Amino acid sequence: MKANELRQKYIDFFTSKGHKQISGASLIPENDPTVLFTTAGMHPLVPYILGADHPAGNRLVDYQKCIRTGDIDAVGDPHHLTFFEMLGNWSLGDYFKDEAIRFSYEFLTDWIKINPDKLSVTVFAGDEEVPRDDLSASVWRELGIPQERIYFLPREDNWWGPAGEVGPCGPDSEMFIDTGRASCGPDCRPGCKCGKYFEIWNDVFMGYRKTPEGTYVQMERKCVDTGMGIERTIAVLQGKKSVYETEVFVPIIQAIQELCGFTYGGDEGKDISFRIIADHVRTSVFILGDQRGVKPSNVGQGYILRRLIRRAVRHGRKLGIEGKFLSGLAETVIGMYSAPYPELLANKEFVLSELGQEEEKFSATLQKGEHEFEKMLPNLQKGNTKVINGRIAFKLYDTYGFPIELTEELAEEHGFTVDTQGFNEAFEKHQEISRAGAEQQFKGGLADHSDLTTALHTATHLLHQSLRKVLGEHVGQKGSNITPERLRFDFTHENPMTPEEIAQVEDMVNSVIERDLPISFETMSLDEAKAQGAIAFFESKYGEQVKVYSVGDFSKEVCGGPHVERTGTMGHFHIQKEQSSSAGVRRIKAVLEK
Numbered sequence: 001m002k003a004n005e006l007r008q009k010y011i012d013f014f015t016s017k018g019h020k021q022i023s024g025a026s027l028i029p030e031n032d033p034t035v036l037f038t039t040a041g042m043h044p045l046v047p048y049i050l051g052a053d054h055p056a057g058n059r060l061v062d063y064q065k066c067i068r069t070g071d072i073d074a075v076g077d078p079h080h081l082t083f084f085e086m087l088g089n090w091s092l093g094d095y096f097k098d099e100a101i102r103f104s105y106e107f108l109t110d111w112i113k114i115n116p117d118k119l120s121v122t123v124f125a126g127d128e129e130v131p132r133d134d135l136s137a138s139v140w141r142e143l144g145i146p147q148e149r150i151y152f153l154p155r156e157d158n159w160w161g162p163a164g165e166v167g168p169c170g171p172d173s174e175m176f177i178d179t180g181r182a183s184c185g186p187d188c189r190p191g192c193k194c195g196k197y198f199e200i201w202n203d204v205f206m207g208y209r210k211t212p213e214g215t216y217v218q219m220e221r222k223c224v225d226t227g228m229g230i231e232r233t234i235a236v237l238q239g240k241k242s243v244y245e246t247e248v249f250v251p252i253i254q255a256i257q258e259l260c261g262f263t264y265g266g267d268e269g270k271d272i273s274f275r276i277i278a279d280h281v282r283t284s285v286f287i288l289g290d291q292r293g294v295k296p297s298n299v300g301q302g303y304i305l306r307r308l309i310r311r312a313v314r315h316g317r318k319l320g321i322e323g324k325f326l327s328g329l330a331e332t333v334i335g336m337y338s339a340p341y342p343e344l345l346a347n348k349e350f351v352l353s354e355l356g357q358e359e360e361k362f363s364a365t366l367q368k369g370e371h372e373f374e375k376m377l378p379n380l381q382k383g384n385t386k387v388i389n390g391r392i393a394f395k396l397y398d399t400y401g402f403p404i405e406l407t408e409e410l411a412e413e414h415g416f417t418v419d420t421q422g423f424n425e426a427f428e429k430h431q432e433i434s435r436a437g438a439e440q441q442f443k444g445g446l447a448d449h450s451d452l453t454t455a456l457h458t459a460t461h462l463l464h465q466s467l468r469k470v471l472g473e474h475v476g477q478k479g480s481n482i483t484p485e486r487l488r489f490d491f492t493h494e495n496p497m498t499p500e501e502i503a504q505v506e507d508m509v510n511s512v513i514e515r516d517l518p519i520s521f522e523t524m525s526l527d528e529a530k531a532q533g534a535i536a537f538f539e540s541k542y543g544e545q546v547k548v549y550s551v552g553d554f555s556k557e558v559c560g561g562p563h564v565e566r567t568g569t570m571g572h573f574h575i576q577k578e579q580s581s582s583a584g585v586r587r588i589k590a591v592l593e594k
Contacts, residue, residue: 001112001237003085003230003248007063007340010087010228013107014061019089022056023544024064028292028301030480030560036301037067037287041088042204042225047560048092049168049206049223055523055545058092063230063340065286069304072311075279076272078242082308083283084231091224097173100203100224101139104175108201112237118178120190120197121145124159124171125152129216130208133158136173151189160204160225166212168219172204177236198236201228244275248336252278255332260319273315280312281326285333288351289344292479295582296358302582309358310365314403326355362401369402373410386415390422397423398430452484455570455592458519458551458563459509460489462573463590464535465555466508467491470501478585486576486591493586497578509573516568517552524548529558 001009011021025044027037038044041064048054064086074080091100108114121140126132137150161169176190176197184194191197207222231243240246244253253264253274264274287294287305296306309326316325330351338345373396380388388411396402404427408418460480467475471493479490497505529536529548536546536558549563550556564570571592581587 001234003234003246004340006112006230006234006237007085007087009111010089010107011061011063013111014059014089014103017059017103019059019061020056021544022054022060022062024062026292027065027067027287027290028294028479030292036069036304038064039066039068040064041066041086041227042090044560045090045225047562049090049225051221052560052562054092055547058094059090060092061089063087065290065341067283067287067304072304072307076276078244078275079232081231081243081279083279083286084229087228087230089224089226093221093223096207096222096224097133097136097203097205098139100205100226101136101173102143104201104203104226105140105143108175114177114200114237116144119145120149120151120176120178122151122153122158122174122176122190124173125154127155130171133171133173133205136171136205140173153189153191157191161206162210166210168206168208168223169210169216170204170206170208170222172202174199174203175201179236198232200233200236202226244278249275249278249282251332251336252281252329255329256316256319256321259316259321259325259328262319270319273318276315277312277319277329280308281329282333284308284312284326284355285330285344285351286337286341288354289334289341289347291343293347293350294479295354296361297582306358309355310362310401313359313362314405318405324356324359326359327352330355365401366406369396369400369406370410372396372400372402373407377414380416381414386417388416388418390419390424391426393418393420393423394426394430397427450484452592453482454562455564456482456484456487458567459570459573459590459592460487461549461551461555461557461559461563462509462512462567463487463489463505463588464491464557465551466505466512467493468535469508470504471497478581486589489588489590490581490585491588492584494584496580497586502575502578506573506575512551512554513567513570513573515552516566517554518566519549519551519563521547521549521563526558529556532556534558 015021025038029035029038029043035043041062042049044064054060065083066086067083069082071080072082075082089103108119109116123136124130124133132152137152140150141147158172158174159169160172161167174190176199179196179198181194181196183196184192188194188196190199204225205222206225207219208216209219210216231246231248234246235243238246243249256274256277257263262270264271284305287301294301294305296302296309298306312326334344334348334351344351376392388407393404393407396407397404404418404420404423411418464477474492476492477489478492481488523545526536526544526546529546532548534548534556546558547560548556549559551567571594573590574593575588575590577589579587
């Protein structure tokens with residue numbers, strides 16, 4: 001079964017079960033300071049899992065673009081990816097364990113024809129805080145999964161959440177396919193690292209709420225969140241050993257073969273470079289081509305994008321590819337994915353242009369790194385050792401973007417070696433800091449629904465409309481990041497704002513706050529919202545329902561919420577800084593003062 005077929009079958013199955021298909025969200029999370037990218041299908045739905053009403057109802061299904069950055073340096077093996085597609089279905093206070101498990105079993109066995117004899121499942125074993133999940137086990141038994149293939153596993157295996165310190169959480173039930181590989185021993189079970197069992201799906205039952213006191217209480221409104229990764233699932237269904245052998249990577253790898261003259265599968269060292277280039281180009285295209293696409297930079301999402309592009313270029317160099325080559329590979333990716341993700345085609349020129357520019361910049365970076373190495377060389381040659389300190393090698397990497405492999409090449413040319421252990425220690429320390437910023441899970445932003453966060457989120461609407469009134473209707477939101485302390489708002493505008501423009505915008509927002517306007521919302525289709533003059537910077541499935549928030553007679557915008565009930569409760573709005581974010585994009589940092 002191919003990826004496109006699996007994606008469509010999943011949507012068809014769940015719409016036949018009363019689910020409404022919703023549009024997948026942007027890869028760039030809105031108003032969430034805790035993660036750089038959308039990391040899972042449930043990420044954009046956190047506010048609704050926490051209790052907000054979804055405009056499409058309480059049974060939902062979609063496919064979602066996801067990026068996880070913690071494993072960038074693991075990409076190159078046959079399994080790791082930075083970008084992946086997640087299929088998901090949700091029950092928001094509707095059905096629970098029984099129906100969710102029956103849906104999963106029916107889809108796996110009837111719709112994608114997995115042999116039930118190859119299925120094993122896991123359920124929560126229980127502990128001193130929450131009892132064993134006997135209900136899920138009994139449903140699996142009723143469906144025909146024998147007791148010996150139902151595994152009761154502890155919290156670290158079969159429990160999700162809460163997203164922060166408190167909130168919804170609960171046990172899950174995971175489904176595995178027996179690959180037929182030999183068992184690694186008597187303790188081998190689903191979840192074992194030996195590869196005998198392959199996880200294909202996960203049903204999360206959010207029936208508990210963790211309190212500030214650390215106890216778990218049952219919730220009246222229970223939710224289900226499920227997830228199935230497209231790439232890994234089709235690899236199993238097609239009997240492939242690796243996701244890179246499936247149709248979502250083969251065309252990219254074939255294009256790389258034509259560029260370098262080598263054949264994938266002939267040499268593991270070169271195969272690593274093939275996989276890194278294929279994965280990183282695909283991910284870069286999705287970041288650049290996103291409806292909130294960002295450019296390469298030295299901070300946040302732009303830094304991750306720059307890392308991906310430059311790592312791909314470096315491995316192209318290792319394969320002997322000369323000149324700029326990423327744009328050609330990007331066209332292959334866009335051709336493969338433009339049907340399910342039309343935004344890639346709409347943003348094609350931007351994608352190709354930015355990739356080309358970044359390749360040129362990296363070429364200059366490599367020249368600068370080589371120059372810095374040459375400057376260091378006389379002092380190195382005066383020393384008593386022929387080993388280049390690991391901290392020096394890391395400085396070349398961190399400050400100038402100069403890859404360790406090239407430092408080693410230059411060192412060898414001059415009779416030196418590199419203290420790679422020292423480099424790795426410095427690099428690992430850097431990675432720990434990066435992971436803490438990139439992969440922290442849902443501890444703030446919209447997830448906490450705090451009064452401060454809610455007020456600041458409302459303030460972004462007032463700021464957005466005020467900017468359009470003062471600067472012009474070309475202004476559009478390019479990004480938003482909210483903490484309980486401040487808001488950060490990126491918007492399209494070429495020139496720095498004048499002090500008079502900043503004061504005018506600030507006064508306009510405060511005028512709306514002082515008027516104590518009511519905030520209301522209506523549910524309608526996106527076309528209806530646009531017809532009413534609502535601001536909306538994304539497209540949706542035909543007929544999909546959206547929420548349109550109105551701030552009195554001042555602004556009307558498509559948004560998921562949350563918002564204050566009246567503007568008079570927000571406090572005094574103050575712009576702290578207006579600055580450049582990237583070419584053609586400005587950034588405002590602002591606070592609400594009580």
